[in-house]
Amino acid sequence: MDMEKVNSMDFGEFVDVFGNVVERCPLIAAAVWSQRPFSNSEDLEKHFFAFIDALPQSGQEGILRCHPDLAGRELQQGTLTAESRREQRGAGLMSLDAAERLRLAELNAQYRARFGFPFVLAARLSDRAAVPGELARRLQRPPAEELRTALGEVKKIGRLRLADLLGAAGLAGP
Ligand code: GUN
Structure with missing residues (x-):
């Protein structure tokens, strides 16, 4: 486009x-x-x-609160947006075993309790093996710093989605 x-x-x-x-x-x-x-x-x-x-x-x-949890209830229920679904599937988050899902659910809940918004990560730049470690690491950070990091992830997600919509030609620009 x-x-x-x-x-x-x-x-x-x-x-x-x-x-x-x-x-x-x-x-x-x-x-x-x-x-x-x-x-x-x-x-x-x-x-x-x-x-x-x-x-x-x-x-x-x-903005952060509008994001679903990674590998969360909405993924189970099939109510994700098409974009989120594709990204989570690409990262392998749709094929977690029960123990991995539970671990992520616990970490997501801890994160939400600490910061008041869900854990957002550009899933396409990560994978199922890396997500829990990254979540555990970010759980330790000061709230102001974590807000900045999370918004940076929103921008990474947005950049990739825009590139999908505009295609390589759009990305290069005139
Ligand atoms: N990373 C890419 N898409 C999503 C999403 O929908 N939710 C969260 N939490 N992270 C994402």
């Missing part, structure tokens, strides 16, 4: 296409649409990230 096409989208089409660049936060795409035209994919991405950065802490935590 090229930028000319993106810039020609009406509001509804844009939100349909880019509404899940940030998991379950179509409001961000709705706000970004107003910033068109975009010069290239980096410019488009910049607007998504700037919106996140400009939010007060409560809004940033709200």
Whole structure:
């Protein structure tokens, strides 16, 4: 998809296409649409990230809370978004054995209890063997630092989702 096409989208089409660049936060795409035209994919991405950065802490935590747990109940129930499902499947999180699932559920619960939002990790850049260790490591960090790290993961996820939507040509930009 090229930028000319993106810039020609009406509001509804844009939100349909880019509404899940940030998991379950179509409001961000709705706000970004107003910033068109975009010069290239980096410019488009910049607007998504700037919106996140400009939010007060409560809004940033709200974004994190829109994410499902990795290998959590929504995965079991089949209620994940298509993007999250693909990412979790790619990381092998759909084929955990019962002990691995339990361990992750315990760590996810500890993380949520400590920070008040779910553990977010760019699953496509990780795998089932690495996730529990990374979760246990991040559980130890100071809350302010962890909020920054988690938002960095939201951006990594968003960058990969945008690249999927725009394709290699869109990524290179004109
Ligand atoms: N990493 C990639 N997608 C997701 C998601 O949907 N939830 C969480 N917690 N991490 C992710």
